[in-house]
Amino acid sequence: MTHDLKFWNRSPERDDSRRDFLARLGFALAASAVASCSRAPVQKAIPFLNKPEEVTPGVASWYATTCAGCAAACPLLVKTRDGRPIKIEGNAESVRFGGGTCAAGQATVLSLYDPNRLRGPLWHGEPASWSEIDARVKPQVAAASRRGIVLLSGTIVSPSTRALIAEWSARFPRFRHVVYDAVSFSALREATHACFGVAAVPHYRFDRAKTVVGIEADFLGTWLSPVEFTRQYADRRREGLSSGGVQHHQFESGVSLTGSNADRRVAIAASEQGAVALALLHRIAADARVAEPLPRVEVAIDDRAIDRAADDLWRDRGRSLVVCGSDDPSTQVVVHAINTLLGNIGVTVDLDAPSLQRQGDDAAVEELIESMNRGDVQVLMTYGVNPLYDFPDAERFARGMESVALSISFADRADETANASHAVCPDHHFLEAWGDAEPIAGSFSLAQPTVAPLFDTRAAQDSLLEWLGKPPDFYSYVREFWRRELFPRQDRSRTFDEFWDRALHDGVYDDSAPRVERRYALAEGWRAAAGAIAADHQRAVSARGPDRYELRLHETVAIRDGRHANNPWLQELPDPVTKLTWGNSIAIAPSVARSIGVATGDVVRVVAGDRSCELPAYVQPGQSPSTVSIALGYGRDGAGKVGNGIGANAFPFVSASAARRAYLRTGVALQRTGRHRELALTQTHHSIEGRSIIRSITLDELLNERSEPAPERPSLWPEREGGEHRWGMAVDLNTCTGCSACVTACQAENNVPVVGPDEVTRSREMHWIRIDRYYDGADDDPGVSFQPMMCQHCQNAPCETVCPVLATVHSSDGINQQIYNRCIGTRYCENNCPYKVRRFNWFQYAGNDRFDFTMNDPLERMVLNPDVVVRSRGVMEKCSLCVQRIQAEKLSAKQEGRTLEDGRIKTACQQACPASAIVFGDLNDPNSEVARLRRSRRHYHVLDELGTRPNVGYLMRVKNAPRGEPEPL
């Protein structure tokens, strides 16, 4: 055995072996501990030497301004922190628009920080200084005595700018102003002028209508003034809960956001808008005992649908409304005739204070192109338009531009038109500029800068003033305009400064001059219009044939006419109906898809005359079998790094004639290419599988049945100890239209990353709130329902029990908290969430060149909300009920020594919603709005059978049935 032990024997001189060992151990431990200590990196904080008056670090300042995301010009309140805007809200001071916004409006704060914005003016593509530009432009303008000066602009709702343009007209006899809308309302203007002598688009009042009939008009999504209309529509739906319901019939070829919300939606061919209007006119004229007969047309849709719509309209005459999105003036004339016969003029159709939100004139644009090509234009200024992208015959326009001696673009980036212009004089972003707006005659709002201009840009109006030889100070110009025109008409403020300050503070000002109410009789042209429709319809019917379809072009809620193509938030916003992101598609009816053998994602070539394009197909339940739809606004190559090459440009399919532009085509062919492209859809399953996730109730049940709310199921979990508050939410499915403004608002408020099309295809979008959209019923006539879904903040949250490190816990005020710095990313909580509302950071999204969307460039990161952490890779995130807002308000109340009032804390989604469908508040306060709604008959929880006890509840949709008919499903 000795041989074993010799290895263990120690030599005699080393008998402190254990002590030595411990000494060495201790030294090693201390050395490694000291070596691994490191100091935190030094961060420098430089205090203000002279603090600017309005900028306090950590405290937000709010400025009222007006949105320029589209021509609707909704009033806004912009939140700025440390001198830069970070969040946009609607201005609740506005009686018409309310406090809501649309998704595009929410996203405009990001376009301020777009790295593709021009940093300064360009001359022939090279950077130049303003003085150089002015030195070149002024002589040309002055010398343009023989040939003309043209300002081609979009709809200008700013009265000061219009006044400035009028000065140009006065000064230069050869100057003219041509208004060009990419998606034109010229037909409606023309018809209104022809019928009533008012050369404008009427202002519609959906809140005064008990019956609404929409013919191819997406008034809740993209048509004219969607924020205002959604607010009116939602108000009407809310009123309808206690009184009789409101009926909404929609006749359309594709499935739009508005059609999805209609009580009755009927699919028509795109060319049948006029025929539908004429059929309605027949019945209304019969009801109104109009003597002479009208031309008849055969419409390929169920007569009963038209009968029902006509019956409802007649029953609610004087309180009904027919709107039409047609680009055919005759159809619009017929619609005006219907509204007149129903007595709606002056009630739901306001012509005394019409809308100024669309002033485009198709004929004038055509005439401009002619004169350019003749060489009659010396100076062309393009302001807020991009005709080389969105004009159907862009090559003709481009050729015309070549004959122009000096073309100036005021675009903010090197877009398609700016690239062909001699000079680019980039305009300010609207958040950097002074201005005003009059979207509805008599309703004014101001626009003020929320940040000093980031780059060497100059307001377009300043450029126009400079070239007019006046001081380039549009701020003074606006002030002067208001002093001259508006201040005398009011009597509330004694001095102009008081008037101006109050208007600037409120942001909105309604002209209180007494309204002149005129009586409008219908001009005689409506019979001729009816005849024209009948003839058109004949032509369209004869153009039909086997394998020949009609094509309808429409805007999407996110990208609109393409101006927002470089905005990553909007590219990643799922379209409310298709749930498609990052591109457009061809919407095809299921029966057609089956017959030609395409599935969603198969690339199809659309051929219309000499125009064609290739796009992936999207099988759209409810799409008219005779029509395919393509969204406009895609396929740009001058948008910037985000928008270039996304989708395909559908504007070439718009047909332009001398008189008007039409957004539909007949005789279109579809060809399979055999290729397939995965679409970036956020939702790929569309059936609700018979699960009672979205519930509805009929009006009868609501009004007549009195039932107790179901008692809460017993739970094995102990009752959770509550705190002073219990934050909760109620989402009204009856008023939510699915517009998705809340999605973008949440993304802006909470620094939610954009992941790009590849990741969306892999089902990894990061939105904390999503709008689920389900179809039920037949493929060709589905019911559509929307449901906003965010973290339900369950009292018995399945996610909280399974996190191994307690990164998700429940606060004493009812919020399910996600603690980012504790999360190690096991994703058990995501698996266990039955609502699937949790989002994981699969990659490092911020500061990563691979995700060069909103958090990579230092300029883009200026939009980040400093109150919300930007999450790192490997961490779970989800809706927090905007806890930063809750905490800010609690702190503010504490500092001011007051109690928290209900309604002072608004989550981002709640504040953005134009329909006010989301209500947030304290469930522990029995008088709060949310607690009141929780006691309502309509209130329910999603998946309540699981016993999760969510703090977020939903209010059932109320289904309308016309009198005497069985309930729709």
Next chain:
Amino acid sequence: MSSTAIPSLRPVPALRPSARPVAGDAGDAALREITDDVMRPLVTRPGAGWWACFAASTIALTIGVAMVAYEIATGIGVWGLNRTVGWAFDITNFVFWIGIGHAGTLISAILLLLRQRWRTAISRSAEAMTIFAVMCAALFPLIHMGRPWLAFWVMPYPNSRGPLWVNFRSPLLWDVFAINTYLTISLVFWYLGMIPDFATMRDRTTAPVRRFAYSVLSLGWNGSARTWSRYETATTLLAGLATPLVISVHSIVSMDFATSVLPGWHTTLFPPYFVAGAVFSGFGMVMTLLIIVRAVMHLERYITAAHLEAMGKIMLLTGSIVGFAYATELFNAWYSHNVYERYAFLNRLAGPYAWCFWIMVGCNALAPQVLWLRRARRSVPLLFVLSILVNVGMWFERFVIIVTSLHRSYLPSSWTMYRPTIVEVGTLAGSFGLFFTCFLLFIRVLPMIAMWEIKAGAGRAAERRA
């Protein structure tokens, strides 16, 4: 027992497979012959076959290491997971490997307590297989985390943040305790069982480094009666400690699913179902490995057809339990009238992953039924094929359970598909690489059959005959 003269290594004659089996309960051969046979792989150079397998497994391991390094450096996004399917290959592999480990523990511990002598030939390698399988398994929870460098936060250590403890209600945390316990006890048990063999090897080796290593490892084993007596007590105690682990570890792993709310996961059936499945898949892997090894290493006398038949019977039993569990789940889903539960199982049977489901049923429930025939149980090639099928089937079972329940759960708006990426496949291959590399090294470095147990059995048999 050792003599004063240290015997040097004698050249060993080429092996003539004896007709008589040498296992502990039948036949008697010289004890030295046992030692020679078992130690041959440790002292001879490996042949081409071993090198080929080793090369393949090392390549797989390298691929795995590269994939894991890429994933940890870049993010979980390089896998195919998404907002609906949070676990797929990662946890499938985890449960798969843990399950495989259970056979070893059952053979070493439970069969020891039940005095099943036939286990002695296979217990060492089965236990080694357990160690390596648990090592492979433990990697997956580590690398599947979004922030694996903070993995130590699952340990309840005193800290100055409150102190902030871990969530003892979370099944993932129970996993942490269970896996660590399992690994520790298995390691200790395995090591303890090898001490007498280390002593044998120490006595027979002259190379100084190796001798030193074996001396350290044998802890001064002197083979006295008192030592043996204490040793037997220790092993019996450890076996008793390890026995409940067979049930508890996989029950805890099944709680990852059973305590959740998902349809298809939320069922009390899971603990016994998973334990049976674990034993089943473990025996499948043991069968695969031992059939190969006994052929390549010429150990047919020690690992006989009777052993394989016994393992086959256990596979038949556990496979039938698993099949019965499938049927029970289907019956429960139908009987419950719960729309979510019913859909979850309809989706398994006929949805987009139905092919996985039917592979699972075919391999796990139907294929082992052939073992009712004695001829089948005695046919080594058939047993080999069946064991491969069982491994494949059990991997698919975990995949089906995890992915089909996740990808279509309560709200249809979030239903989506899951597709693995090359990184996940590479990681799975890497785990096999790790396992086989370790196992191949094991059979060349450590005695893969418990010599002392065989000799004890041979001695007992000789006594009985005497």
